[in-house]
Amino acid sequence: xxxxxxxxxxxxxxxxxxxxxxxxxxxxxxxxxxxxxxxxxxxxxxxxxxxxxxxxxxxxxxxxxxxxxxxxxxxxxxxxxxxxxxxxxxxxxxxxxxxxxxxxxxxxxxxxxxxxxxxxxxxxxxxxxxxxxxxxxxxxxxxxxxxxxxxxxxxxxxxxxxxxxxxxxxxxxxxxxxxxxxxxxxxxxxxxxxxxxxxxxxxxxxxxxxxxxxxxxxxxxxxxxxxxxxxxxxxxx
Amino acid sequence: xxxxxxxxxxxxxxxxxxxxxxxxxxxxxxxxxxxxxxxxxxxxxxxxxxxxxxxxxxxxxxxxxxxxxxxxxxxxxxxxxxxxxxxxxxxxxxxxxxxxxxxxxxxxxxxxxxxxxxxxxxxxxxxxxxxxxxxxxxxxxxxxxxxxxxxxxxxxxxxxxxxxxxxxxxxxxxxxxxxxxxxxxxxxxxxxxxxxxxxxxxxxxxxxxxxxxxxxxxxxxxxxxxxxxxxxxxxxxxxxxxxxxxxxxxxxxxxxxxxxxxxxxxxxxxx
Numbered sequence: 397x398x399x400x401x402x403x404x405x406x407x408x409x410x411x412x413x414x415x416x417x418x419x420x421x422x423x424x425x426x427x428x429x430x431x432x433x434x435x436x437x438x439x440x441x442x443x444x445x446x447x448x449x450x451x452x453x454x455x456x457x458x459x460x461x462x463x464x465x466x467x468x469x470x471x472x473x474x475x476x477x478x479x480x481x482x483x484x485x486x487x488x489x490x491x492x493x494x495x496x497x498x499x500x501x502x503x504x505x506x507x508x509x510x511x512x513x514x515x516x517x518x519x520x521x522x523x524x525x526x527x528x529x530x531x532x533x534x535x536x537x538x539x540x541x542x543x544x545x546x547x548x549x550x551x552x553x554x555x556x557x558x559x560x561x562x563x564x565x566x567x568x569x570x571x572x573x574x575x576x577x578x579x580x581x582x583x584x585x586x587x588x589x590x591x592x593x594x595x596x597x598x599x600x601x602x603x604x605x606x607x608x609x610x611x612x613x614x615x616x617x618x619x620x621x622x623x624x625x626x627x628x629x630x631x632x633x
Numbered sequence: 634x635x636x637x638x639x640x641x642x643x644x645x646x647x648x649x650x651x652x653x654x655x656x657x658x659x660x661x662x663x664x665x666x667x668x669x670x671x672x673x674x675x676x677x678x679x680x681x682x683x684x685x686x687x688x689x690x691x692x693x694x695x696x697x698x699x700x701x702x703x704x705x706x707x708x709x710x711x712x713x714x715x716x717x718x719x720x721x722x723x724x725x726x727x728x729x730x731x732x733x734x735x736x737x738x739x740x741x742x743x744x745x746x747x748x749x750x751x752x753x754x755x756x757x758x759x760x761x762x763x764x765x766x767x768x769x770x771x772x773x774x775x776x777x778x779x780x781x782x783x784x785x786x787x788x789x790x791x792x793x794x795x796x797x798x799x800x801x802x803x804x805x806x807x808x809x810x811x812x813x814x815x816x817x818x819x820x821x822x823x824x825x826x827x828x829x830x831x832x833x834x835x836x837x838x839x840x841x842x843x844x845x846x847x848x849x850x851x852x853x854x855x856x857x858x859x860x861x862x863x864x865x866x867x868x869x870x871x872x873x874x875x876x877x878x879x880x881x882x883x884x885x886x887x888x889x890x891x892x893x894x895x896x897x898x899x900x901x902x903x904x
Contacts, residue, residue: 525642553642555640557844604646
């Protein structure tokens with residue numbers, strides 16, 4: 397199930413863990429490079445000759461393009477992101493789902509993977525249940541979600557905790573390397589949503605605690621080099 | 634919008650963990666997080682303290698003003714406690730008129746301090762029946778990671794200990810520029826602290842983090858102090874409809890003196 401959540405994530409533009417590109421930590425207003433040759437991308441802006449950071453994060457030079465990968469900040473919903481959310485309300489034609497974004501998500505009854513009787517909607521998803529859903533569209537009314545897709549659906553057992561949404565790509569790692577390392581060593585099922593909610597499930601309480609520790613360690617040390625080895629060291633203790 | 638309630642599966646996991654006596658941060662169920670207290674964090678206040686209890690952080694300031702006494706206590710100074718749950722402290726707090734929690738927090742701290750007799754309000758009279766000192770305690774959470782009530786009460790006790798009385802001008806108004814070295818009329822014996830006991834499922838626990846607090850089913854705050862060698866419960870308030878059993882209350886009664894001594898010892902290191 398959780399393997400599938402990660403597969404569903406693969407459409408995401410993921411930050412790779414080991415990058416050969418040069419990176420350094422910048423604060424808003426800091427000059428990253430000067431010169432006409434460079435182009436500001438996400439999180440950067442041009443002022444005269446200089447390219448400045450407009451967010452706190454890691455500055456990255458990819459050829460002529462300069463961008464800043466944010467370290468802090470709220471979750472900004474994007475189309476096709478897989479998020480974890482909590483059912484907060486059942487309406488006539490769907491579920492209202494809190495996805496920890498500025499507006500709540502809506503999961504229409506037609507977007508559930510099988511036929512649901514409108515009178516028995518809480519049999520499928522009750523208030524307080526957690527789902528892995530994909531953002532299907534973002535419009536003025538709000539965020540529409542879907543459960544149609546591989547690995548999406550209700551999450552059974554385990555628990556949910558929150559990390560910074562910006563550290564989620566690092567938690568997943570290059571092609572899921574970091575998350576599968578933690579899964580392998582702790583024997584837990586783990587799923588991470590792009591909104592920073594992480595789901596961990598195991599029958600063993602201690603391995604749940606260990607998995608959470610490892611994930612929080614990754615989340616707090618996003619900009620550290622050689623993180624995989626450090627996590628391995630942490631898990632071997 | 635941010636989720637206020639925990640997900641159903643998270644609550645179930647917490648129940649299992651607590652039944653096994655475990656917590657995510659490795660503490661015991663009845664163990665407080667380490668805390669530290671800094672003084673003189675505000676130069677406008679007569680006394681101030683910043684408390685860091687784990688990741689929870691609270692700034693408490695004491696301000697003194699000369700006011701009329703209340704009609705029912707002409708021979709006593711006034712005590713006011715207020716709190717502002719700043720949106721910067723937590724995504725759960727919104728700007729706007731104070732909500733339930735923002736009213737409850739200062740009232741709990743107020744009762745714990747007032748009923749313990751820590752401040753001898755009778756010594757705060759300037760002119761009997763006309764002018765008395767008003768002690769204003771302001772509580773500002775800077776980061777809310779659970780158990781704000783206990784953090785605020787530690788901060789309030791610490792800030793009161795560090796407060797000095799300002800001078801009085803000839804017109805009878807407080808002279809904030811020339812502070813006296815006179816401390817507030819505080820009892821040396823008693824130091825009120827609040828101890829909040831939380832319950833989830835069938836287990837009691839202390840000092841929750843934010844997620845543990847959100848998962849908990851009920852909460853009871855005790856204002857505890859020590860007077861002439863015996864422990865006193867000065868105030869007590871329970872929230873939420875889930876009840877406590879008799880056995881649990883007896884357990885709490887045994888627990889409170891131990892925890893009070895522990896917190897008291899730890900706080901005294903900073904005073």
